[in-house]
Amino acid sequence: MNALMWITVVSLAAWVWLALGQGFFWRTDVRLPERRPPAAWPSVAVVVPARDEAETLPHSLPSLLAQDYPGRAEVFLVDDGSTDGTGELARALAAEHGGLPLTVDRPGEPEPGWTGKLWAVQHGMALAASRTDATYLLLTDADIAHAPGSLRELVAAAESAGLDLVSQMARLRVVTFWERLVVPAFVYFFAKLYPFRRVNSPRSRTAAAAGGCALLRRAAAERAGYPGSVRQAVIDDVSLARVVRRSGGRVWLGLADGVESVRPYTGLGPLWRMVARSAYAQLLYNPLLLAGTVVGLVVIYLVPPAAVVAGAVTGSVVTAVAGAAAWAVMAGTYMPMLRYYRQPLWLAPLLPVTALLYTLMTVDSAVQHHRGRGAAWKGRTYARPEAAP
Template sequence: MLILDVLAPAALAGWIYLAAGHGGFWRTGGGPVDTAEPRAWPDVVAVVPARDEASVLPETLPALLAQDYPGRFEVVLVDDGSTDGTAGTARRLADGMPDGAAAGLRVLPAGERPDGWAGKVWAMREGVAAAGEPEFVLFTDADIAYAPGTVERLVRAAAGADLDLVSRMATLGTRTPWERALVPAFVYFFALLYPFRRVGRPGARTAAAAGGCMLVRRAVLVRAGGLAAIRGALIDDVALGRLIKRAGGRCRLDLDRDVVSRRRYPRPADLWDMVARSAYDQLRYSPALLAGTVLGLVLLFAVPPAAAVAGTVAGAPAAAVPGLAAWTIMAGTFAPMLRHHRLSPLRAPTLPLVALVYAAMTLDSARRYHTGRGGVWKGRAAVGRAAR
């Protein structure tokens, strides 16, 4: 109990800071946004890197091609070495759409990936090279479905607030029990690392984006050094956000129900692999950062319920009171994320258990890296040899 008497107040102090002083990370948006109709609607080219995505494209590509954007809008799908007929599926879907939507789609194969390039970033680069010189490039994943009018709303946000990067974090599916347990926490922890409102603050160092939907002003991307500047990035969205912001670009990141991921994670192992593939990369492959992250998760998420329960049973208010208070604040910050995913806020007190699962995923990510199995995606090393 003596240890909990010390750790519980420390955890409470941490949660008071996070709730009140950490950029409002628990809010599910970046705050009010100015929108305006541009004097002339700029050209937009959507770049879709796709590797073995034939099964999901019927749920996503038609919605992208059907965007009723007032200006010129084109989609470039880059087939990144698929073996499941992704390119043919994309062409058939476009040909089956009305009003000549097929004319708005180009499908091209990615060239041979040079050493040192992450596979997805190389496919993005190939798409940009084929896009010509539009004012905006929309980087979007093959599993992302867009509600009608979303591209127009993205451009209005960029025009109204003079933004160079407008990103929307897709709402992930919560169909299975494991998705309902783990997905809201995934987005919550992302926001904890990169508070959306700080991302949108020009003077703040925090920079990030969500890879499923990133509208980028092409001239600023070129000025920042292009995608070659982040060629080895496994977490390409955060790297791109940092690149644009360091080049003086203005950014915005929001969580959005109009942008939805159709990717399914039917088994716990699917979600585990999604996190473990790149979590250690986020920590820059540093054992010290790994240890600090795990200890931080234990202090902030495991200590409060342990102190609340153990202190109550032992009649030790010095541990029970701050532990219960920290647990309450924690659950309160998680509740808005649950509501966004249309889940009951009554799930919020279970966040400590989920946090320990994510700590285990992070440790497994480090184990995979040190055993030479890190960064594998769809049967291929995510980054060429020179990156290591």
């Protein structure tokens, strides 16, 4: 009974618990709740923060302008200091495609203590309040394309279930090799941290949202003091869900069928930066949490395949069998996410490789923070919240 055998048994036990006791996080059947058309469709203001999005806007903005919504809806695109002509392109697309009214504005650089995105969101919300009496705010990223009925379905779900925040995890693009290896696992890991069924339970304290597509009741935003109450947040979507829930609001999160990201990740570098940007913030900038996370990732994801190899080489049947069982449970819980992303199931046994990449990304995130280059995104670097003015 060597050390590796015991560690492998612990890994197997952890996987059994994760599969059965972590809110069935691996299931991908959490979709919008039952929807009934309201007697009167409430008005909606669509707020789109955009920074250097000229590449993605032609594939996303027309889908917003073309929303088939029975009530009043307007789009407010906030150009957050773009240098690639994002604002001008948005106006040109609106003139070409027509559809919902579009307002484009540029608020200038964020004030100290604000992230750029939340500064843009605040400006967009204030602009919408001065132009409309919208009941709901649809907060959506500039790289997100919506099916024609997306807004109608979101509002119907919120009205039918009395929800204050309805958020859908957009289906990310999966085309290149690195996207296939990294992207489905990104959503898989997110769901393990924030199991959708727990998020959606009124009795649970777990709160999360997906920033790419979040329908927020304006009254709930005012109660929660959003976005000012989370103005320094790097992980702004989870922070939004937390303040809405703490202020008494009802939150719902699930996977999307008609909401997709059109942002391409052509290599490992862009994907690495996407994960590393917020990984250390997720760990509250705490070195002890970082160390515990690295150990946990190694035990849960890397030990099973290592145990299979070591058990086969040394003739330790228990080690090999326990490792194979843990690896099988791991792969089995990953398969539903691969199906959701329409990817081949042979990628499931490669999850330890992906987990190793995420471990390195997390460590790199901490290293960059301690070097003063943490949370860097599109030319901006954000300090940890307590260090911000």
